[in-house]
Amino acid sequence: MMTCEETRLRISPLIDGELSGPDAAAVLAHLAGCDACSWFRQDLDRVRRAAASLGPISPPDHVWLHVAGQTRMEYPDALKPRRPAAHRGAIAQWLGIAAALVVVTIGAYVVGSTTSSAPQSSNPASSASVETVAEELNLAMQHYERAITELETLAQSGSSALDPAMAKILNQNIKTINAAISESRTALVQNPGNGPARDSLFEALRRKVVVLQATVNLMNEMRKGNQVGAIEAAAAFGKKS
Amino acid sequence: MPSSNSPNRIPGGHPDLALAEQCRKNEPGAFEELYRRHSSRLFGLSCRLVGRTEAEDLLQEIFLAAHRKMGLYKGESSLGTWLFRLATNQCLDYLRSKRARLAMLTDSIDQESRTAGVGAGAILGVVDRMDLERALQLLPPGCRAVFVLHDVEGCEHREVAELLGVSDGTSKSQLHKARVRLRALLSGSPPQGQQR
Numbered sequence: 482m483m484t485c486e487e488t489r490l491r492i493s494p495l496i497d498g499e500l501s502g503p504d505a506a507a508v509l510a511h512l513a514g515c516d517a518c519s520w521f522r523q524d525l526d527r528v529r530r531a532a533a534s535l536g537p538i539s540p541p542d543h544v545w546l547h548v549a550g551q552t553r554m555e556y557p558d559a560l561k562p563r564r565p566a567a568h569r570g571a572i573a574q575w576l577g578i579a580a581a582l583v584v585v586t587i588g589a590y591v592v593g594s595t596t597s598s599a600p601q602s603s604n605p606a607s608s609a610s611v612e613t614v615a616e617e618l619n620l621a622m623q624h625y626e627r628a629i630t631e632l633e634t635l636a637q638s639g640s641s642a643l644d645p646a647m648a649k650i651l652n653q654n655i656k657t658i659n660a661a662i663s664e665s666r667t668a669l670v671q672n673p674g675n676g677p678a679r680d681s682l683f684e685a686l687r688r689k690v691v692v693l694q695a696t697v698n699l700m701n702e703m704r705k706g707n708q709v710g711a712i713e714a715a716a717a718f719g720k721k722s
Numbered sequence: 723m724p725s726s727n728s729p730n731r732i733p734g735g736h737p738d739l740a741l742a743e744q745c746r747k748n749e750p751g752a753f754e755e756l757y758r759r760h761s762s763r764l765f766g767l768s769c770r771l772v773g774r775t776e777a778e779d780l781l782q783e784i785f786l787a788a789h790r791k792m793g794l795y796k797g798e799s800s801l802g803t804w805l806f807r808l809a810t811n812q813c814l815d816y817l818r819s820k821r822a823r824l825a826m827l828t829d830s831i832d833q834e835s836r837t838a839g840v841g842a843g844a845i846l847g848v849v850d851r852m853d854l855e856r857a858l859q860l861l862p863p864g865c866r867a868v869f870v871l872h873d874v875e876g877c878e879h880r881e882v883a884e885l886l887g888v889s890d891g892t893s894k895s896q897l898h899k900a901r902v903r904l905r906a907l908l909s910g911s912p913p914q915g916q917q918r
Binding site for chain 1: 757766777790845849904905
């Protein structure tokens with residue numbers, strides 16, 4: 482009869498189906514009469530099954546931005562856009578998102594309203610009248626930059642309301658995004674027709690707006706003493722960015 | 723999915739050769755396609771092997787290495803398998819560079835195998851995935867690598883042994899050690915034999 486120690490050393494091979502013949506029979510015989518070892522087997526099997534259920538994890542968007550940026554630097558001709566025509570639709574979408582974010586954020590900001598005014602928001606439909614892609618790009622860029630300027634002003638004016646740890650996280654995010662923006666801009670200066678760089682730039686700008694918007698919302702809730710609201714804003718920040 | 727990714731494009735080769743060829747030629751969008759297809763699995767692998775913080779940097783390095791080495795892909799396996807090996811090696815190199823040496827594969831296994839005793843520390847009910855992810859990070863790098871490759875990624879001991887440069891027997895014993903440690907961590911009690 483196997484001891485508990487001998488049996489347990491064979492539990493992993495048993496649950497992996499690697500034990501057979503007399504060895505397997507001896508382990509099973511022990512398990513039939515030993516509750517402790519049976520529980521042990523059950524536990525290891527639970528761990529094994531839980532591990533098998535762990536799935537892929539989506540990386541943050543900025544990882545691709547860095548990969549694309551690095552690859553561009555190493556291989557300037559790489560990563561050209563697959564479908565250049567698709568940029569018109571994407572640009573119109575960015576334009577709409579940027580405008581909507583500015584309006585929603587400024588509207589929701591209750592403190593410091595005297596120093597901020599809602600920027601002119603462009604009707605996304607009006608982008609359809611813009612004739613060239615270059616004009617659309619410039620317009621979209623202007624909206625993002627306006628949104629970012631407004632949001633940065635609001636965020637700076639109330640930064641003391643933030644918990645230092647949260648402020649550090651937000652600053653780190655902004656720093657990362659700024660690096661991506663800078664890199665994409667550099668790539669565009671070198672090659673104005675670089676589609677992926679343009680996409681990367683708009684994505685980075687969009688992320689910056691989202692992070693700043695979340696910052697302002699968070700400050701708002703902290704100032705109001707609304708802990709639940711602050712937690713929700715912080716959670717939303719995690720989801721959005 | 724690229725429409726030109728025809729399985730018959732390169733006779734006798736793996737269907738992924740077409741995408742690899744597009745990447746090699748820097749064809750528009752090909753490398754992004756590769757990233758979209760494989761980044762989540764490789765990020766999961768990296769997170770579990772080296773931790774979330776380092777995994778982002780490592781994923782970048784993995785894809786940059788893939789871009790540089792794409793010419794070495796001969797279509798003998800899928801691109802996913804090729805990338806998986808590349809990613810595993812990058813993660814292991816990182817762990818080695820951190821002095822979390824794979825020599826740890828052989829550490830204290832005898833101690834932890836002394837598990838005879840009562841059923842204290844039993845796990846009650848289903849194992850929560852988040853708890854398991856957290857507990858994984860508390861394992862020594864060596865046995866964590868074996869556990870991740872075998873139980874999470876589904877590699878055979880032969881493959882694990884080859885990837886880690888250890889024997890099949892070491893892979894098996896380290897897997898057992900990892901499971902026993904995880905059991906203890908998930909149940910909130912130290913493994914038998916670690917109690918002093």
